[in-house]
Amino acid sequence: MAFLLKRRTVVPGFGLSLGLTVLYTCLVVLIPLAGLFVKSWALPWAEIGEILSAPRVVASFKLTFLTSLIAASLNLVFGLLVAWVLVRYRFPGKSLLDALVDLPFALPTAVAGITLTTLYARNGWIGQYLEPYGIKAAYSQLGIVIALTFIGLPFVVRTVQPVLEDLDPESEDAAYSLGAGRLQVFTKVVLPLLWPALLTGFALSFARALGEYGSVVFIAGNMPMKTEVVSLLIVTRLEEYDYAGATTIAAAMLLMSFVVLLIVNLLQWWSRRWQAA
Amino acid sequence: MNGIGTNTALVKSQPLVRTHESKWAKWGLTLLAFGFLGLFLLLPLAAIFSEGLKKGWSAYWTALKEPEAISAIKLTLLVAAIAVPANLVFGIVASWAIAKFEFRGKQILITLIDLPFSVSPVISGLIFVLIFGLQGYLGPWLREHDIKIIFAVPGIVLATVFITFPFIARELIPLMESQGRDEEEAALSLGANGWQTFFLVTLPNIKWGLLYGVILCNARAMGEFGAVSVVSGHIRGMTNTLPLHVEILYNEYQFVAAFAVASLLALLALATLALKKILEWKVRSESEARP
Numbered sequence: 001m002a003f004l005l006k007r008r009t010v011v012p013g014f015g016l017s018l019g020l021t022v023l024y025t026c027l028v029v030l031i032p033l034a035g036l037f038v039k040s041w042a043l044p045w046a047e048i049g050e051i052l053s054a055p056r057v058v059a060s061f062k063l064t065f066l067t068s069l070i071a072a073s074l075n076l077v078f079g080l081l082v083a084w085v086l087v088r089y090r091f092p093g094k095s096l097l098d099a100l101v102d103l104p105f106a107l108p109t110a111v112a113g114i115t116l117t118t119l120y121a122r123n124g125w126i127g128q129y130l131e132p133y134g135i136k137a138a139y140s141q142l143g144i145v146i147a148l149t150f151i152g153l154p155f156v157v158r159t160v161q162p163v164l165e166d167l168d169p170e171s172e173d174a175a176y177s178l179g180a181g182r183l184q185v186f187t188k189v190v191l192p193l194l195w196p197a198l199l200t201g202f203a204l205s206f207a208r209a210l211g212e213y214g215s216v217v218f219i220a221g222n223m224p225m226k227t228e229v230v231s232l233l234i235v236t237r238l239e240e241y242d243y244a245g246a247t248t249i250a251a252a253m254l255l256m257s258f259v260v261l262l263i264v265n266l267l268q269w270w271s272r273r274w275q276a277a
Numbered sequence: 278m279n280g281i282g283t284n285t286a287l288v289k290s291q292p293l294v295r296t297h298e299s300k301w302a303k304w305g306l307t308l309l310a311f312g313f314l315g316l317f318l319l320l321p322l323a324a325i326f327s328e329g330l331k332k333g334w335s336a337y338w339t340a341l342k343e344p345e346a347i348s349a350i351k352l353t354l355l356v357a358a359i360a361v362p363a364n365l366v367f368g369i370v371a372s373w374a375i376a377k378f379e380f381r382g383k384q385i386l387i388t389l390i391d392l393p394f395s396v397s398p399v400i401s402g403l404i405f406v407l408i409f410g411l412q413g414y415l416g417p418w419l420r421e422h423d424i425k426i427i428f429a430v431p432g433i434v435l436a437t438v439f440i441t442f443p444f445i446a447r448e449l450i451p452l453m454e455s456q457g458r459d460e461e462e463a464a465l466s467l468g469a470n471g472w473q474t475f476f477l478v479t480l481p482n483i484k485w486g487l488l489y490g491v492i493l494c495n496a497r498a499m500g501e502f503g504a505v506s507v508v509s510g511h512i513r514g515m516t517n518t519l520p521l522h523v524e525i526l527y528n529e530y531q532f533v534a535a536f537a538v539a540s541l542l543a544l545l546a547l548a549t550l551a552l553k554k555i556l557e558w559k560v561r562s563e564s565e566a567r568p
Binding site: 004005006007009010011012013014017018020021022024025028029030031032033035036039078081082084085086089091095097099100101102103104105106107108109110111112114115116118119125126149150153182207210211212213214218231232234235238241243246247250253254257258260261265 | 298299302303306307309310311313314316317318319320321322324325328367370371373374375377378379380381382386388389390391392393395396397398399400403404405406407408412414438439442458461462465466471474475493496499500501502503506507519520521523524527532535536539542543545546547549550551553554
């Protein structure tokens with residue numbers, strides 16, 4: 001492996017550590033994922049097209065994209081608000097609240113799923129107040145948005161928080177001393193510096209929502225064509241022993257997540273350059 | 278749990294609080310943030326415990342003492358006891374290779390390590406069904422030799438290892454990169470061998486970051502639902518982990534029992550958050566003490 005080294009060093013163990021890393025990564029990640037693509041590639045193109053253009057599949061992709069987009073947008077706005085309040089203001093219970101922001105990462109998704117369903121069901125703590133207005137939260141598309149907002153909540157907060165902390169207050173002071181209003185300073189000075197972090201958080205939250213399963217299955221109601229997300233459709237196909245269907249939908253889904261991941265990486269590269277400049 | 282948020286948390290500095298907003302704007306924004314977090318975090322958290330204790334402590338304990346609940350707890354502990362050490366060793370080895378050496382293809386390797394973060398849990402289970410299931414690549418061979426992986430414990434372990442694969446490596450790589458290799462080179466030039474250098478120089482430097490990664494990895498290993506659900510086959514008392522047991526109870530309308538078991542997982546989540554906060558604080562005070 002030494003030929004891969006760009007610079008010699010006295011630190012030992014390069015061959016051993018890199019060899020083990022590559023071996024383990026191949027066994028656990030690369031080969032299983034490659035298996036999925038090989039399996040779906042074995043199908044004729046016509047069949048792949050047929051599987052992916054079935055109305056039920058198209059409807060579930062549309063639903064997944066739309067609800068993920070709405071949830072990520074909600075997280076964009078409220079994530080910025082929460083990050084702002086946590087960084088800029090002092091109030092009692094702040095560090096407790098700061099620690100709790102990561103709850104959706106730490107709480108198993110199945111627990112989140114049954115809890116949100118119970119809260120938003122017709123007789124639930126929140127659902128009972130929505131019922132008189134004819135709003136059906138659980139077992140509807142709104143329920144999916146609620147679950148996806150919950151699981152994506154920490155992303156924007158955690159990407160924006162460190163950038164906001166490092167923000168040089170002098171540029172804001174300068175803008176104020178030159179007579180700019182609060183809103184003007186926020187939109188013209190602060191916001192432009194936060195955009196890369198905001199977009200990264202948005203994309204991460206969106207990517208997480210696309211593949212989410214545990215929290216969604218309980219609250220969605222899972223009606224084909226109406227409230228059936230893609231990850232649930234994959235499971236349904238698998239339970240029907242329709243391996244070709246499950247594999248093809250999964251491969252399409254995976255390709256989309258990789259595109260989102262690529263965008264996230266470009267955004268982070270852009271944000272590093274942005275901060276360096 | 279994605280690495281993005283957690284990496285930065287380890288090297289955070291105390292914020293500078295200086296604002297120009299009026300008092301009412303501050304109060305309004307704070308209240309709005311509280312409202313959002315209250316609705317999405319505090320209320321669900323309260324609901325878990327309230328629903329679990331709806332019929333009193335005795336019903337709560339009965340749900341936890343059920344033989345099926347006990348076997349779910351045992352299986353969850355077993356799976357974590359395999360997946361976390363496996364990814365711990367991998368995390369250390371991978372971060373040693375990536376942080377201490379400059380080599381071609383490093384970026385590709387890092388991207389590959391990050392990959393499981395962006396794969397849907399359902400797909401993480403599916404890929405192992407495609408390899409080891411009856412219709413899978415190795416299915417016929419496994420059946421001939423009477424080895425069961427899918428709908429059995431090995432499948433659950435494999436899916437969990439895949440899902441939690443990046444956690445520890447993702448914490449250690451930036452930490453070890455920021456520490457460089459000066460201290461290791463000094464130890465080596467003074468005559469220490471490679472293992473001595475690792476155990477006496479590197480490991481003490483990364484111990485808190487390592488623990489941080491282990492805690493996050495463990496929380497995910499014990500709480501994973503989607504991937505495990507696909508490979509488990511839901512055999513009661515046999516291949517049910519705690520999250521799967523919660524699902525079964527809930528689908529059988531045993532709501533109190535479901536939330537009682539769920540509250541165990543919620544306590545695990547809260548303990549994880551508390552330990553995480555303590556470690557962040559510890560790392561910060563240590564890095565400030567260093568010159």
